[in-house]
Amino acid sequence: MNLVMYSLIINMMICLYLAYRIYQSTNDALHYGIIFLLLFIITYPLKIYITISYGINVLNVDEVPVNGYWFTIFISNTGAIIFIFPIFIFKKIIVKSNQSLEIQNRILNKKSMFLWLLLLAISIVFLSYGFDAIKAVFSFSQQEMANRITERTGERVGAGLNAVLRSVGITLIYIYIMKISDNFSYFSKIKKLLLLVILLVSSYLLLAVSGSKVMALFPWVVFLLYYNRLKLRKNMHGISVKLLIYVGTLSLFSIALLGYIRGFGTIVSEYGYSATYLAFRQLTNAFDAGDNLLLLLHRMENIMFGEIYFHTTIDYLTSWIPRFIWADKPLVRGNQYIMQYIFPERFGGHMGEAISSSLHGQLLLDGGFFYMIFMIFIMGLLYRYLYYLFIRKNNFFLHIIYIWFTINIFGLLRSGFGIFSGFINFSFGMVIVYIFYNILKKKYSTKDKYKKESY
Numbered sequence: 001m002n003l004v005m006y007s008l009i010i011n012m013m014i015c016l017y018l019a020y021r022i023y024q025s026t027n028d029a030l031h032y033g034i035i036f037l038l039l040f041i042i043t044y045p046l047k048i049y050i051t052i053s054y055g056i057n058v059l060n061v062d063e064v065p066v067n068g069y070w071f072t073i074f075i076s077n078t079g080a081i082i083f084i085f086p087i088f089i090f091k092k093i094i095v096k097s098n099q100s101l102e103i104q105n106r107i108l109n110k111k112s113m114f115l116w117l118l119l120l121a122i123s124i125v126f127l128s129y130g131f132d133a134i135k136a137v138f139s140f141s142q143q144e145m146a147n148r149i150t151e152r153t154g155e156r157v158g159a160g161l162n163a164v165l166r167s168v169g170i171t172l173i174y175i176y177i178m179k180i181s182d183n184f185s186y187f188s189k190i191k192k193l194l195l196l197v198i199l200l201v202s203s204y205l206l207l208a209v210s211g212s213k214v215m216a217l218f219p220w221v222v223f224l225l226y227y228n229r230l231k232l233r234k235n236m237h238g239i240s241v242k243l244l245i246y247v248g249t250l251s252l253f254s255i256a257l258l259g260y261i262r263g264f265g266t267i268v269s270e271y272g273y274s275a276t277y278l279a280f281r282q283l284t285n286a287f288d289a290g291d292n293l294l295l296l297l298h299r300m301e302n303i304m305f306g307e308i309y310f311h312t313t314i315d316y317l318t319s320w321i322p323r324f325i326w327a328d329k330p331l332v333r334g335n336q337y338i339m340q341y342i343f344p345e346r347f348g349g350h351m352g353e354a355i356s357s358s359l360h361g362q363l364l365l366d367g368g369f370f371y372m373i374f375m376i377f378i379m380g381l382l383y384r385y386l387y388y389l390f391i392r393k394n395n396f397f398l399h400i401i402y403i404w405f406t407i408n409i410f411g412l413l414r415s416g417f418g419i420f421s422g423f424i425n426f427s428f429g430m431v432i433v434y435i436f437y438n439i440l441k442k443k444y445s446t447k448d449k450y451k452k453e454s455y
Contacts, residue, residue: 001052004069011045011073018084025092027237029244030228032383032406033087036413037080038248043413044076047290056284057291058355059343064298072294079360082373083380093388121176124169125209167429174222174400175433181226199223213255213286218407225403229390255283289358289414292343296361299342306368312337312357313366316421320428334418338365362416375417397434 019037023029048069051057180195187195199219207216224247228238239247300307315333323329332340338357339347342365346355357365363372383405389395390402404426411419 008045043287044290058288082376086380086384121172167426171433177222293358319421356414359416
């Protein structure tokens with residue numbers, strides 16, 4: 001195992017070098033390729049290293065022999081190289097300075113409309129989770145907060161309308177935060193401090209109402225990504241590497257802390273572990289895809305051509321179809337189907353937990369090695385194109401799409417094609433907001449036209 005551990009260290013160093021090369025060519029420390037590589041390091045080589053050294057893992061991987069570790073390193077790195085390949089082979093995206101920076105429109109520049117936008121967004125998100133979830137926000141109860149984790153499993157079934165409503169609210173939050181980022185440089189110190197408080201409160205509210213660490217962190221990520229874009233377009237240079245290191249370290253600490261706070265430490269009283277140990281377990285468990293890939297590859301019998309005939313890919317592409325149209329829509333889908341097939345010892349039915357299958361594992365099971373290569377390359381192309389639109393275009397709906405996919409790189413590494421199921425559901429809400437936005441835009445344009453004619 002010592003040789004495996006040395007190779008994992010070298011693996012991490014190579015990934016850091018590739019991330020540095022991307023930064024050299026783009027001056028963008030928050031480039032999606034850099035984020036992908038940094039999260040890849042934590043999710044695969046570092047997490048496998050921790051598994052070997054300390055035995056901390058979600059699934060028991062004791063049955064995996066040494067050659068299984070070598071094969072996992074090969075498969076995981078092959079996928080990572082294929083994903084970032086388009087960044088290096090295609091023409092560099094040139095950032096033009098002094099372009100129009102702000103979200104310029106009559107609607108969002110009205111202060112009253114902007115305030116109503118925030119209130120509407122919060123109300124829609126809260127209502128989409130239901131009154132029981134809202135009760136958990138204001139209860140400050142250990143049990144109520146811990147119950148939100150259990151209740152999330154029941155929300156997977158029959159929650160299509162709530163998911164659309166939630167995506168409407170989240171889209172509005174995106175727009176609100178992006179607009180704040182537009183004006184952040186002009187804020188006074190008091191306003192910046194107030195923004196910090198608003199983001200902290202928002203993180204707690206989203207954590208309490210959703211039971212999700214990702215939801216709790218997403219306002220911060222949206223702000224940082226959009227603020228970085230504005231710096232790139234103005235100065236042709238994004239945030240500094242030093243700030244990236246600070247933000248990255250703080251993010252890891254936040255994941256551990258939020259995972260612990262999510263249950264207000266109720267696990268401590270049950271098992272007697274220290275808070276520090278539990279927070280570390282929460283952090284490592286969040287990056288469980290590497291361990292899961294180890295066991296999945298060990299148990300697979302046909303890695304070249306797959307075993308479940310694109311079952312989960314079809315699941316993810318059809319997840320948006322409501323049950324009143326598709327009455328026989330399976331309850332066990334996606335990651336849970338993979339659990340039932342390859343990790344039966346942890347499968348607890350459609351109301352049970354959903355353990356991540358990893359980017360590589362999901363695609364390998366669906367169609368085999370060459371299907372994995374093809375799909376990861378297509379995803380790499382998609383991310384590069386979305387990055388181009390994000391940097392060069394002024395349409396903030398395109399910006400929302402890129403930021404959504406960047407936030408979900410973590411989900412991509414954990415569940416593969418599964419993020420497209422989430423995006424399809426999210427896009428319904430975004431389209432609704434887009435339609436209403438254009439109606440309001442047309443209304444204000446007509447008013448301006450009549451005013452000019454009256455003069």
